[in-house]
Amino acid sequence: MPEVLELRHGDHRATVHTTGAALGSLTREGRDLVWPYERRPEAFQGQVLAPWPNRVGGARYRFEGDEYRLAVTEPGTGAALHGLVHDVVWEPLAVAGHEVRLGTDLRGGEGYPFPLRLEIGYRLDEAGLTVTTEAANTGTDTAPFGLGFHPYLTLGAPLRDLAARDAAHLSVPARTYQPADDRLLPVGDPVPVEGGVFDLRPPGRAMGGTVLDTAFTGLERDGDGRAWVWLSGPDHRVGLWCDRSFGWLQLFSADTLDGGDRRAHLAVEPMTCPPDAFNSGTGLIRLAPGERTRHTFGITSAGFGTPS
Template identity: 65%
Template sequence: MISRFGGLPDRERHEGKGEQVGEVFELRAGEYGARVDRVGAGLQALTWRERDLVWPYTRPEGPLAGQGQVLAPWPNRVASGRYAFQGTEYRLNVNDPATGSAIHGLVDGVEWSPVEESEEAVTLRLDFPGTPGYPFPLELTITYRLGDAGLTVTASARNTGTSHAPFGLGFHPYLTLGTPLRDLAERGEAHVEAGIGSYQPTDSRMIPQGDPVPVAGGVFDLRAPGRALGTTVLDTAFTDLDRDGEERAWVRLSGPEHRVALWSGPGFSWLQLFSSDTLGGELHRANLAVEPMTCPPDALNSGRDLIVLAPRECVERTFGILAEQLT
């Protein structure tokens, strides 16, 4: 996925109370550690036994290519930065020139306010006032919590306006095995398993065309355990997700020593998988973005799985990331 590159200008650093150091919240529980960015409420880092589970970033160097970012009030793309809602047309800034679209929402460069902090968790809130292209005020809250089962992320959105609001939510972590995927894949040591039933065809601008197509028997069929990544190129939205007894949908990235798993709870009906092939230099095919999304690309236009919040209505979604030891 071609995402916005580069971070915000470096901000004035200051010592905060508790676990806050400058703009970053440091979390720890058992074998897990994490860093959470106050700017954008992004996941800067997640470690297990001191190994990176996600591609980490620091400021001002990052985030790059959407690293760890919160995607709201829409995930993925809006075609030409234009959409209509309840009879009114709106225009967003086009910030992905390669596809001529508005990408990944409006909250990645904004400072969030800490609501609650502990050694294992932090809750951040953003009172989003709306913009000319999205004039729908929202209260957004995100909690990052570490435990024996890894990281759990709980996000909520409440419509604080007086009219209905179109809404979508996503997250943009890149799973990593510590060694570039391209190297592991060449040796047959990178495997991806995902309980995904259908993929969304797109045009050259990465905008959906037609209905989702079953993955069975095709290049995007990642359902079999131990499926080698090989030369498969992924920049694809998937849906019809298989779920376990707790209604969680799973993606697992395995290497020779351990496995990184991401689960998404009910309401995250879509996953975007991106194998980083369009990134350059050392970033090319180095990590796998696994993006839980409530809706597909261009949902502000198609309406597919788009959430419409009534005034004062709230919606909540949860996902998590953990490490699994290979036996």
């Protein structure tokens, strides 16, 4: 049966849904750091994106000389969107007050006949949330694999309102971005952000009317190998970091959502590969039988009660 698991540490709280092993909420001092949900997510809130993030164009790909066809899950573009595990009920493997670990076996089927074992750990500490994922190939053939996550960062007020008065600022440590066509599939190679609308490097700039549904790469990292995105508001800021296994960040300003959700929150999606990697091969992980891969990202906050 699906469950909602609660985590607590100091002034941080989080919930994790066994359906999709998804992040349902994250708060500090009772204030949301991500756009939360209780029952059903909207626009992939908090979801795990595996064995591919973003889109597989035309819902088909070739791997090791064979062609595979996936279900079309985004009719508007004809793509297969965001993998196969967000509606799977995962098994809780370990549950403690401040952390939980969940696992599932992706047994392989039509379109993706590659068995995988996936395990995800969510842990709270004084710095915030850390999420660690391990994937193992349990089959007999090499498997194509990519991973992403879909949290929406929030500042406690709709970003469209904060941006209108230049009170929302965004910092993205990316030197290049990936141009895309009207189906949001890559066109050509990544290009420099220098001096353009997508130049959001530290110290960042006011979001204003910037529209984003964009993949960034060429990530600048700190001494620990982490790339940081910061969303800053009038009295605090929220950050997402990812380790070197995540070479891409997709940012989505939610302009295509309806009603009060439009431009209310910012999706910051760490990805191991860009959109349509199953076709391009860019950043694609080729997991040999018995091979494992590990990936870590986190969400934190700063400046509560003081100007950011």
